Amino acid sequence: MSTRRRMAEGASEVESGSENAAAALVTLQYWLSPAFPVGAFAYSHGLERAVAAGWVHDRESLKAWLDALLLCGSFRADAVLFAAAFRARKAGNAAELSQIAELAEALAPSQERHLETMAQGRAFAEATGGAARPWPVAIGAEAADLDIGLLTAVASFLQAAIVNLCSAAQRSVPIGQTDALAVVMGLHGDAVQTAAWAAAADLAELGSATFFSDIASMQHEVQETRLFRS
Numbered sequence: 001m002s003t004r005r006r007m008a009e010g011a012s013e014v015e016s017g018s019e020n021a022a023a024a025l026v027t028l029q030y031w032l033s034p035a036f037p038v039g040a041f042a043y044s045h046g047l048e049r050a051v052a053a054g055w056v057h058d059r060e061s062l063k064a065w066l067d068a069l070l071l072c073g074s075f076r077a078d079a080v081l082f083a084a085a086f087r088a089r090k091a092g093n094a095a096e097l098s099q100i101a102e103l104a105e106a107l108a109p110s111q112e113r114h115l116e117t118m119a120q121g122r123a124f125a126e127a128t129g130g131a132a133r134p135w136p137v138a139i140g141a142e143a144a145d146l147d148i149g150l151l152t153a154v155a156s157f158l159q160a161a162i163v164n165l166c167s168a169a170q171r172s173v174p175i176g177q178t179d180a181l182a183v184v185m186g187l188h189g190d191a192v193q194t195a196a197w198a199a200a201a202d203l204a205e206l207g208s209a210t211f212f213s214d215i216a217s218m219q220h221e222v223q224e225t226r227l228f229r230s
Contacts, residue, residue: 024146028153031124031139032160034167038123038135040160043116044168044228045074046217051172053219055212059179062169063186065213066162070190073210075161077107078136079198080206082157085133085140086150097133097141103203104134109214112221112230119229155195162187171227 034041047065050056056065069075081104088097108114121138125131130142136157143153166180175183208214217230 020147024148025152025156027146028143028148028156031128031142032156034164036124037127038120040120040164041167042228043120043164043230044172044220045069045113045116045165045230046110046213046215046220047165047168048172048226048228048230049216049220049223050212051169052223053216055216056169056173058173059175059183062166062173062175062179063183066165066183066187067190068210069213070158070162070187070194073208073213074113075158076194076198077206077208078104078161079154079158079194080201080203081107081134082136082140082143083150083154083198083201084203085137086144086153089141089144097137100203101133101137103206104137107206107208108134109208110217110221113214113217116230151195151199154199155192158191158195159184162191168228 030036047056050065056062066075081100084100085097088094088100105114105118108117117134117136118132120135122132124135124138124142125133128142130138132138133141139157140153143157146153162184166183169175169183170177170180220226220228220230
């Protein structure tokens with residue numbers, strides 16, 4: 001076989017693999033985008049109450065609020081659940097996946113946060129034909145069927161969570177698009193760091209210490225004027 005032919009066949013194999021990986025990433029991004037019918041735009045994760053209480057009122061306070069969720073709060077916990085569901089599906093362990101789903105549901109700290117994770121999980125299942133599970137477990141399991149690495153999948157999941165709450169902040173604080181983008185970019189490093197940690201963590205390392213966020217989600221249940229369901 002000529003050198004030119006070997007190079008051409010090798011390039012074809014690389015391109016085919018690259019196309020598969022690209023298709024998987026695009027699919028995951030579509031699932032995580034506002035265009036996918038899970039209703040993520042309707043939930044603020046308690047942020048609307050934090051705004052009403054004056055805890056979040058500008059770009060810096062929003063960044064601090066979201067950074068706490070990333071480093072020691074619900075975003076971090078959801079990333080661990082996502083990764084655990086991903087691994088369980090990869091291993092074909094249906095029993096473990098069911099246990100992860102039960103744990104994820106039990107971890108919801110308030111009625112509205114329970115609604116947020118369960119309703120999005122059900123909507124995602126209806127759109128993809130999968131099983132109805134809490135949001136991070138539902139999408140983590142389906143992501144395992146894509147040609148995509150765990151770290152990339154977890155990082156994409158966290159990025160979508162950040163962007164969704166920045167969008168909610170634009171409607172509730174309010175802040176402008178430039179400030180919202182600055183927050184998203186400012187959290188890039190911590191998002192990647194948390195994704196890397198979560199991808200290697202196990203369920204024994206689950207935890208959250210963002211009590212103000214949990215309290216905000218509880219107080220939002222009786223907030224009279226609201227734009228969001230949580």
